[in-house]
Amino acid sequence: MNQSYYNGFNSRKRKQEYKTDLPVMITPEVKEPGSILSSLSAYIFKPWHGFVILFFCMVSSSIAFGVDDNAKSSIAEVLWRWMPLLLKGFIFNIVISICAMAIGTAAGAALGLGQISLNKWVRRVSWFITQFFRNSPWLVLLFFAMFLLPFEINIGGLAIPLPDWVKAIIGLSLPVMANVSEIVRGAVVSLPSGQWEAAESLAYTRRQTLWLIILPQCVKRMLPPWMNLYAILTMATVLASIVGVSEVMTLTGQALAAEGGRTDLLAPFYSFVLLIFFMYCYPIARWTVRLEKKFSVIG
Amino acid sequence: MIKPILSKLVSASVLCAIAMSSQVAQADAIDDIKKSGVLKVAVKADYKPYGFRDPSGAIIGIEPELAKDVADRLGVKVEYVPVVSSNRMQFLEQGKVDLMIATMTDKPDRRKVVSIVDPNYYSSGTNILAPAKYGFKKWEDLKGKPVCGIQGAFYNKKTGKEYGAQIVAFKGTAEAYAALKGGNCVAFVYDDSAIVAKTKDPAWEGYEMPLKTIDDAPWGLAVKLGETKFHELMSDQIKSWHKSGRILELEKKWGVENTPFALKMHEEYK
Numbered sequence: 001m002n003q004s005y006y007n008g009f010n011s012r013k014r015k016q017e018y019k020t021d022l023p024v025m026i027t028p029e030v031k032e033p034g035s036i037l038s039s040l041s042a043y044i045f046k047p048w049h050g051f052v053i054l055f056f057c058m059v060s061s062s063i064a065f066g067v068d069d070n071a072k073s074s075i076a077e078v079l080w081r082w083m084p085l086l087l088k089g090f091i092f093n094i095v096i097s098i099c100a101m102a103i104g105t106a107a108g109a110a111l112g113l114g115q116i117s118l119n120k121w122v123r124r125v126s127w128f129i130t131q132f133f134r135n136s137p138w139l140v141l142l143f144f145a146m147f148l149l150p151f152e153i154n155i156g157g158l159a160i161p162l163p164d165w166v167k168a169i170i171g172l173s174l175p176v177m178a179n180v181s182e183i184v185r186g187a188v189v190s191l192p193s194g195q196w197e198a199a200e201s202l203a204y205t206r207r208q209t210l211w212l213i214i215l216p217q218c219v220k221r222m223l224p225p226w227m228n229l230y231a232i233l234t235m236a237t238v239l240a241s242i243v244g245v246s247e248v249m250t251l252t253g254q255a256l257a258a259e260g261g262r263t264d265l266l267a268p269f270y271s272f273v274l275l276i277f278f279m280y281c282y283p284i285a286r287w288t289v290r291l292e293k294k295f296s297v298i299g
Numbered sequence: 300m301i302k303p304i305l306s307k308l309v310s311a312s313v314l315c316a317i318a319m320s321s322q323v324a325q326a327d328a329i330d331d332i333k334k335s336g337v338l339k340v341a342v343k344a345d346y347k348p349y350g351f352r353d354p355s356g357a358i359i360g361i362e363p364e365l366a367k368d369v370a371d372r373l374g375v376k377v378e379y380v381p382v383v384s385s386n387r388m389q390f391l392e393q394g395k396v397d398l399m400i401a402t403m404t405d406k407p408d409r410r411k412v413v414s415i416v417d418p419n420y421y422s423s424g425t426n427i428l429a430p431a432k433y434g435f436k437k438w439e440d441l442k443g444k445p446v447c448g449i450q451g452a453f454y455n456k457k458t459g460k461e462y463g464a465q466i467v468a469f470k471g472t473a474e475a476y477a478a479l480k481g482g483n484c485v486a487f488v489y490d491d492s493a494i495v496a497k498t499k500d501p502a503w504e505g506y507e508m509p510l511k512t513i514d515d516a517p518w519g520l521a522v523k524l525g526e527t528k529f530h531e532l533m534s535d536q537i538k539s540w541h542k543s544g545r546i547l548e549l550e551k552k553w554g555v556e557n558t559p560f561a562l563k564m565h566e567e568y569k
Contacts, residue, residue, distance in 0.1 A: 256473030
């Protein structure tokens with residue numbers, strides 16, 4: 001990521017078109033404007049992908065229709081009947097994702113600043129925590145949070161219940177925290193050192209430099225990867241179904257069971273879940289690409 | 300630079316505190332339930348007709364109705380907590396629920412973890428649903444073949460260990476049925492009462508329940524270990540269910556044929 005930021009920085013010079021033969025003055029060719037991230041998400045999400053998925057959903061449901069011809073109307077009808085419950089479950093997924101993102105961002109920002117601290121030990125500990133949680137499977141962290149945290153906390157005789165979904169939020173916010181920490185560190189490091197030097201020459205303290213000069217510039221660099229992380233987190237919230245939170249995946253399974261395990265409903269129901277996630281995450285991805293382009297250094 | 304250290308310390312200590320403060324004050328369960336006015340019952344939400352959801356999201360079925368009876372007796376409201384086979388005993392141990400009526404088979408090793416109430420309220424056996432073309436005659440025929448099952452069901456182990464079948468465990472019944480139809484496994488090992496219903500379903504023509512039912516095992520509802528008063532109350536409650544024929548009535552209401560066990564218990568306690 002850093003590399004590409006520098007590339008973006010360099011390419012501004014390219015626009016000024018130096019007339020020179022000296023190899024030192026010629027800036028290297030930059031293939032793709034914007035960061036790796038934007039080109040990646042532009043590669044993953046294109047508008048026609050939406051149609052492909054829609055098509056896939058329709059085909060899969062029509063295959064199901066083909067299996068049971070006389071149940072044709074009832075599949076749509078059954079799905080319609082369960083839709084309010086499934087959407088309610090999906091809202092729960094969104095709540096989990098937003099809360100986990102909020103907690104993860106707050107903790108991750110602190111951890112990321114810890115990673116660039118001048119104190120050797122703060123730096124090392126932050127680095128360790130970041131690497132530890134960044135390289136652990138999300139599901140394992142979720143299991144940890146589920147089974148290590150009690151269902152109720154007693155603080156001075158006051159029992160605060162800790163329901164499953166709160167535990168899921170805590171469990172999911174750990175990897176988010178580590179990823180945000182890396183995003184923050186990466187953004188700060190990616191800024192040209194001239195910014196630090198200039199601030200120092202103006203007699204800013206380190207703290208002032210960080211808060212008044214460095215971090216404001218980092219925000220827009222961090223925004224696209226941060227939003228990408230959010231989209232990934234949203235899609236990961238279905239993991240909570242494995243630990244028994246009543247979110248959309250769990251409810252889908254239960255709805256299917258309540259319909260007596262009809263095999264022809266399987267594809268339409270899961271396609272529906274796929275579709276609502278896509279409809280929520282796809283605009284975020286597109287928006288991320290737009291922000292990336294807007295914030296990229298090339299005018 | 301104090302800030303990051305502080306925030307890390309705070310988050311770490313909060314986590315520790317959360318982990319340590321899990322001790323819950325012990326008191327009599329019945330008093331606690333009456334004080335809070337809510338009876339929390341662990342029930343299945345994916346096991347038709349014993350416990351499943353209606354489209355509004357409410358949990359209904361035979362077991363939720365039994366739980367409602369208990370709540371009515373205590374004069375409190377009932378709250379259903381959906382559980383799955385793999386977490387139901389933990390929920391009771393942790394005190395997240397007061398009572399568990401969740402299609403759990405009564406097993407000696409489970410009696411060490413939770414307090415299963417006598418007499419048993421229900422019973423079912425294990426059998427398989429398989430295409431008739433395979434012509435299974437005995438359980439040993441399943442040896443080395445993939446057999447679908449449900450995650451956390453006790454009979455997976457038996458089918459796998461004793462009869463040598465390869466268990467492919469699924470999250471829910473719909474997935475397992477689909478896998479069976481798709482040919483991912485040669486049979487689906489499940490409760491016999493559910494399989495009998497399937498073999499009568501026209502969508503499952505050509506499928507049979509070919510084997511002898513094994514493990515006709517009673518189901519146990521359970522309370523937390525050490526809750527003797529609540530245990531006694533539940534024991535009395537189960538007797539009164541058998542006496543009044545409530546279970547037979549519920550079976551009829553939810554479309555299950557009266558099981559031999561429920562009939563026998565009704566005779567016994569009448």
